[in-house]
Amino acid sequence: MKRLLAVLALVVLPVLPAQAATTPDAYLNEVAGHLGDPGVWVDPGVSKLSSSEVAELNAAAKSAASPIRIAVIPAEKLKKSQYSRVLAWEGEEIADQLYDRVGVEGVYAVLVDASSESKGRGFHAVQRADHGPTYHVGDAVDEAVDCCAPDYDRMLERFIQRAQVIDKPWYIDVAPWAGGVAGLFGLWWGAVTFGARRARRQDEKAHLAVTQPMLNEEIIALSQQVSALPTTNEPQQAKLSKDVLDTVEKARHRLDAAKGDADIEAVTTLLGSARYGLVCIDAVRAGQPIPKPTAPCFFDPRHGPSAARVDWQPEGGSVREVDVCAACKRRDEAGEEAQIRTVTLWRNPKPYWEFGEEMAAYMDGYWSQGDGRRWWFPDEEARRAGDRMRSRWGSRRASARFGRWSSDVGSSVSSWSSSGSSNDDDDGGGWSSGGSSRRRHSSRTRSSGGGSSRRSSRRSGGSRGF
Numbered sequence: 001m002k003r004l005l006a007v008l009a010l011v012v013l014p015v016l017p018a019q020a021a022t023t024p025d026a027y028l029n030e031v032a033g034h035l036g037d038p039g040v041w042v043d044p045g046v047s048k049l050s051s052s053e054v055a056e057l058n059a060a061a062k063s064a065a066s067p068i069r070i071a072v073i074p075a076e077k078l079k080k081s082q083y084s085r086v087l088a089w090e091g092e093e094i095a096d097q098l099y100d101r102v103g104v105e106g107v108y109a110v111l112v113d114a115s116s117e118s119k120g121r122g123f124h125a126v127q128r129a130d131h132g133p134t135y136h137v138g139d140a141v142d143e144a145v146d147c148c149a150p151d152y153d154r155m156l157e158r159f160i161q162r163a164q165v166i167d168k169p170w171y172i173d174v175a176p177w178a179g180g181v182a183g184l185f186g187l188w189w190g191a192v193t194f195g196a197r198r199a200r201r202q203d204e205k206a207h208l209a210v211t212q213p214m215l216n217e218e219i220i221a222l223s224q225q226v227s228a229l230p231t232t233n234e235p236q237q238a239k240l241s242k243d244v245l246d247t248v249e250k251a252r253h254r255l256d257a258a259k260g261d262a263d264i265e266a267v268t269t270l271l272g273s274a275r276y277g278l279v280c281i282d283a284v285r286a287g288q289p290i291p292k293p294t295a296p297c298f299f300d301p302r303h304g305p306s307a308a309r310v311d312w313q314p315e316g317g318s319v320r321e322v323d324v325c326a327a328c329k330r331r332d333e334a335g336e337e338a339q340i341r342t343v344t345l346w347r348n349p350k351p352y353w354e355f356g357e358e359m360a361a362y363m364d365g366y367w368s369q370g371d372g373r374r375w376w377f378p379d380e381e382a383r384r385a386g387d388r389m390r391s392r393w394g395s396r397r398a399s400a401r402f403g404r405w406s407s408d409v410g411s412s413v414s415s416w417s418s419s420g421s422s423n424d425d426d427d428g429g430g431w432s433s434g435g436s437s438r439r440r441h442s443s444r445t446r447s448s449g450g451g452s453s454r455r456s457s458r459r460s461g462g463s464r465g466f
Contacts, residue, residue: 024088027077032101035069038062040156042072046113053153060157064164066127066135067106070156071098075112075120087112087120091463095126096455105129105456107137107163111152117465123155125163126461133166134415134459141462149466167412167460189398196396203357203389204260210345210358211264212255218271218302219252226274229281236284244277261361268365272296275304295375297325300341301366312338314379322378353377356385415459 034041040058042049049057049072061068078087078094089097095108102108109125123145127137140162148154226245232238251270254263280290297303298312299322306323310332313319328338342349343359352359363382367375377383394400 024078024080027073028097029101031071031073032098035071035098035102038064038067038069038106040070040072043074043077043113045074045077046072048113048152057153057156057160060160064160065166066164067104068109068160068163069098069102069106070109070111070159072111072113072152072156075114078112078120085119091122092124092126092461094124095461096128099126099128100455105131107135109137109141109156109159109163111156113152121150122463122465123149123159124463125159127163127459128456129415129459130456132415133168134412135163136165136167137163137460138462139460141464145464145466149464189402192396192398192401196393196398199396200393201260203393207261207358207361208258208264210343210355211362212258214343214362215251215255215264215267215271219248219255221302222248222271222274223252225278234284237281240277240281240284244274244281247271247274247277264361265365265368268301268362269368269370272301272305272366272368273370275302279305293369295323296366297328298322298378299324299328299338302341303327303339312378314381317380320378323375353379353382356382357389360386360389411457411459415457 031041031043039061040054042054057070061070075087078089080086080088087094094110094112098110099106099108105128107125107127109123112120112122112124114121123141125137125141127135140159143162144155144159148158226241226248229241232241247270251267251274254270255267258264258267275296276293283290291305294305294307297306303325305325307326308324308329309321310324310329311319312322324332324338331338341352343352343355344350345355345358353363359382363377364374364386367377369375
């Protein structure tokens with residue numbers, strides 16, 4: 001019987017398939033094994049490219065001026081687990097992971113196949129090199145997606161064409177005419193500044209269109225509330241009443257002349273101060289000490305300063321404490337729904353904090369203490385939306401663009417200097433496929449399936465979902 005089992009084992013075991021890669025890391029090791037030389041490799045599970053298309057793309061990649069390696073792989077193979085919807089890596093890092101395993105400098109691209117962007121479909125590429133020219137890899141990704149997605153064949157064809165074009169710094173060509181650079185720079189600076197200001201004004205004009213009617217209503221309601229206060233000869237109450245009335249009038253005049261977010265923020269800060277003044281009047285009338293300023297009621301700043309805290313959970317978020325007025329606290333204790341300030345845009349009423357950009361100045365003003373300090377606004381997504389908006393405005397400024405350009409120029413100068421010294425030392429170019437180039441990099445790289453001992457400099461790259 002034992003001899004029979006041994007014979008069966010000898011017969012059966014050799015025909016069993018090799019165990020498939022069960023992790024993204026192991027899978028990319030397999031992919032790297034197919035890309036020891038430049039070219040295109042398509043996972044058998046991807047059906048959107050025919051064998052003839054793959055052959056043509058592979059030939060184009062092999063004959064490119066720059067060493068290009070492209071893998072077309074299913075998103076399912078990169079997921080953290082069988083039941084996860086999240087890929088193990090994101091963006092350019094997917095291409096970098098392939099580079100780490102092949103261990104040779106060059107252009108690496110990964111086309112992740114899926115039915116939609118939300119399921120992981122995207123195109124990611126990076127150029128890693130310490131020597132040689134820089135190629136338009138980032139532009140190549142954008143052009144491939146913009147022109148041809150989701151046609152994989154046309155996308156990869158366009159990418160290969162663009163990714164082998166050298167990104168030669170423009171200043172080398174215009175050096176003989178350096179005398180005109182200052183004038184051109186001045187024109188560029190003025191044009192960029194004008195464009196940035198115009199774009200910001202358009203954004204702020206849209207914000208004003210949303211908030212101005214709301215603030216008009218608030219000023220009218222607050223004026224009526226102040227007018228209904230009983231007259232008194234008590235000096236402290238009379239002064240507080242006058243201060244509140246003056247504050248409301250300042251808000252009215254500022255809103256009438258409003259042109260942007262700074263005016264919206266100033267108006268809501270004034271209205272918050274006026275409502276705090278009303279609380280102070282009530283305290284003096286009741287013979288109590290004047291309370292300290294507190295953040296507005298989170299559910300509706302029109303309710304005035306907060307008096308308590310309650311637990312609140314946004315849709316899809318975690319529970320957190322928020323500041324609320326006394327009336328909202330009572331409603332919470334009674335199990336009633338909060339009275340939330342809603343805003344209607346595109347016929348869709350939502351809580352004001354869900355319009356993070358349009359209402360950013362509104363929230364900033366109400367949560368400002370008027371002396372440079374701010375209370376913490378509890379909705380994280382609203383804060384992020386405002387930060388992204390301000391970051392976008394900042395990135396459009398001429399100084400920011402010039403800073404990015406200066407950084408790119410510095411990298412280009414360094415790469416060209418390194419390329420020149422490398423060419424003096426070697427007969428072939430830094431990107432040649434000959435043995436001397438491979439030997440030069442062998443001291444710090446490993447063979448396919450391993451990983452780079454260190455990453456070479458990032459020259460260019462891009463990542464797009466589609």
